[in-house]
Amino acid sequence: MSHQSTIRFIINPTSGPKSRQDVAALIALHLDKNKYRHEIVYTAHAGHATDLAKEAADKGCNIVVAVGGDGTVNEVARGLLYSETALAILPKGSGNGLARHLLVPLNIKGALRIINRGYTSFIDSGNINGHPFFTTAGIGFDAYISSVFAGNSKRGLKTYVQLVLKEVMKYRHLPIKATINGSVFDSDCYVMAFANAAQYGNNAYIAPMANIQDGMLDVCLVRQLNFRKALHLSYCMLTKQLATDSAEYFQTNAVEVETEQEIMYHADGDFMGKASRFSVHMEPKSLKVVVPA
Numbered sequence: 001m002s003h004q005s006t007i008r009f010i011i012n013p014t015s016g017p018k019s020r021q022d023v024a025a026l027i028a029l030h031l032d033k034n035k036y037r038h039e040i041v042y043t044a045h046a047g048h049a050t051d052l053a054k055e056a057a058d059k060g061c062n063i064v065v066a067v068g069g070d071g072t073v074n075e076v077a078r079g080l081l082y083s084e085t086a087l088a089i090l091p092k093g094s095g096n097g098l099a100r101h102l103l104v105p106l107n108i109k110g111a112l113r114i115i116n117r118g119y120t121s122f123i124d125s126g127n128i129n130g131h132p133f134f135t136t137a138g139i140g141f142d143a144y145i146s147s148v149f150a151g152n153s154k155r156g157l158k159t160y161v162q163l164v165l166k167e168v169m170k171y172r173h174l175p176i177k178a179t180i181n182g183s184v185f186d187s188d189c190y191v192m193a194f195a196n197a198a199q200y201g202n203n204a205y206i207a208p209m210a211n212i213q214d215g216m217l218d219v220c221l222v223r224q225l226n227f228r229k230a231l232h233l234s235y236c237m238l239t240k241q242l243a244t245d246s247a248e249y250f251q252t253n254a255v256e257v258e259t260e261q262e263i264m265y266h267a268d269g270d271f272m273g274k275a276s277r278f279s280v281h282m283e284p285k286s287l288k289v290v291v292p293a
């Protein structure tokens, strides 16, 4: 009988700059063949990775690897929730928030070394209006940026930063009613970010204290933003500090938000649409992941 573990690589051919040939060749070269029997499949359309991951989990596959950015990681991970199949990541996006949070190397060879060791652990996931997320979700400006970014043909960090700089002073806060830890309050909302992982990606830390295994959601509320506060917030995010001058932080396992007019929301950087009621909660230790020891 074979003692090999089974592993399926799901490659999003549209994410990141590398060609599909490169990744498949690197997998063939660096994966431990004594330990793993592997197969490689490619996504054909948005959403396909979830079906491919579910199918692998149903067949009892030991590990499913998301090869792409946080959008691909989200689609694969949601197909593996509450299963015995572990998610691994070969980071190929521009932000790589979950890979960075889990300290997975950002190069394919290094990430394959972590898979070859095969050490696993369980992490929490979040859920916003029925959509699972693994790094962050949010309402307000960050969701607005994800909506503009989605329609932009150019990707990458430079495009993202240019977009934020162009839009940050134009976007206006909106009134919300939030329920957190039993207290109900009215507030302005420029951004309300719900963090499972500490960062959005690219080492931009929206919730520096977030622990992905504590069963808690770290909420960062920015009520209003002017130029000085925007600079301070950006500086704190990039230096992994709490921006107590411009933001408030809460820890909770669930948040309810109501808004007078519909407002945009995102899950793991993917634009989800608009809503006027938001229900956000944690699902503790719901995903098995391959992590550095």
Ligand SMILES: Nc1ncnc2c1ncn2[C@@H]1O[C@H](COP(=O)(O)OP(=O)(O)OP(=O)(O)O)[C@@H](O)[C@H]1O
Binding pocket: 012, 013, 014, 015, 016, 043, 044, 045, 046, 047, 048, 068, 069, 070, 071, 072, 073, 075, 092, 093, 094, 095, 096, 155, 156, 269, 270
């Ligand atoms: N074959 C495909 N064709 C078109 N879109 C796809 C395909 N496979 C997956 N997608 C979509 O591509 C989206 C973006 O993928 P992903 O986030 O992994 O890459 P990226 O945009 O290059 O990275 P980043 O988000 O870090 O910039 C995913 O949300 C997914 O829905």
